[in-house]
Amino acid sequence: MSQPLLIKLARRDELSDEERQAVEAAIAKIDMVAAGRELVAEGARLNHSILLIEGFTARCKILRDGTRQIASLHIDGDFIDLHSFVLKVMDHTIVALTQCRIAIVPHERLKLITERYPHLTRLLWLNTVIDAAIHREWLVSVGRRSAQASLAHLLCEMYLRLHAVGKVTEWSFVLPVTQADLGDMLGLSIVHVNRNVKKLRETGFIVWEGSRVTIRDWDRLSELAEFDPTYLSLNVEAR
Amino acid sequence: MSQPLLIKLARRDELSDEERQAVEAAIAKIDMVAAGRELVAEGARLNHSILLIEGFTARCKILRDGTRQIASLHIDGDFIDLHSFVLKVMDHTIVALTQCRIAIVPHERLKLITERYPHLTRLLWLNTVIDAAIHREWLVSVGRRSAQASLAHLLCEMYLRLHAVGKVTEWSFVLPVTQADLGDMLGLSIVHVNRNVKKLRETGFIVWEGSRVTIRDWDRLSELAEFDPTYLSLNVEAR
DNA sequence: CGCATTCTTGACTTACATCAAAAGTAGTGG
């Protein structure tokens, strides 16, 4: 149960021992990857998927003029390119924001899971559907929320997701992203991010020093962000 | 094979007769829904999924102040809330933009498919993963593309998707959305949409009269949009 | 210590929003 993916899955539904073993058995090998490295390249044709065991990665699309849009952030236990199992050709890039420990899972073994473990298959499917729900929520931020509300929303999301895998202590967590990265997530310029982080700090709802964020007033922060955690599906259900 | 979902699946991988029958057998009943009606409400707990047989629907999130963000548009053959099969509680709303013919598919029958037809399960899974890819592409539009490029990108996407289910004749298709809807898709105001539709018309790459769009210069339109169709996975592969 | 990022702030510009109102289009019913 050191495997954070198992923690993550067990947050959504009960897992049998057999299913836990099936997940462990799917892993072919473990690798370390340095910060800044590209884990998956857009256009690549893959025969394995990557499971993030520890670290932060970003799922992004890069435009011709060099600007980029980050579509989601991933943390311990996220099956970051489970997509490639059915997509075959990747439509986006995945980069490591920090040093990462990853597990390589051959598509052949995932196929076996779909043939033998329908319930586990549904839970993995759920994982990709939650990713889509996160994209939708980000779309709302970029399209309709103010810069300040978008930042607040991101902090609420990361707090809950990190909490779910045990990476929060006393309302405090590490978010190793630069303000340039934040701009690429929220569709904003660096300067505008900087000014709105400042405004958010001035509310006193959070303390944000370096890469450490501490939430001081969850109620008012989530109110400001109009945050509703439903999309993260953080409840145990028979699925 | 009247079922447009089967056309859509067959565009991505070969389907056996048994699988085709399994899809047909999953349908419990067919309903008609009037334009403007809400098909699925945010927060609803469902025990069936909806397959769109004919019509246009929008997947959207509604904010407190009444503004909304549309996260994707759906057409004939889209399994519009297959998500709910694993999510259980919906995080967004689905509205009918036109009159729609829909099929009701009980979750019980989908569960049976996951137990008996692993390959068909992977194809359905692929459907939800393509939805996520569409969200990502829209995120790029809203976050990083100009209003004009975003509009052009949307037209390219809808052209290819409608083409894939046989709803295009000679570069021409019907897109029954108002400029207010377009604003909600691209995170823009009605006025700004109107001005950019005008600019796009002036390029001569398209003709857009009422709800009918005709593409006159695909190369330059897709160039303007920086459109890459990879994300739609419109190729047959063993999945 | 020196170099490279990242953060911060100021000055100025621009894409897009808001407000307002006219003109076009479509559906309804008498």
Place this chain on the structure above:
DNA sequence: CCACTACTTTTGATGTAAGTCAAGAATGCG
């Protein structure tokens, strides 16, 4: 078939959130 209403499209005038350019300060790293 026309009159009525409701919605949609279009345009102008003006305001504002966010972008760009630039440069100094802080931070971190070899």
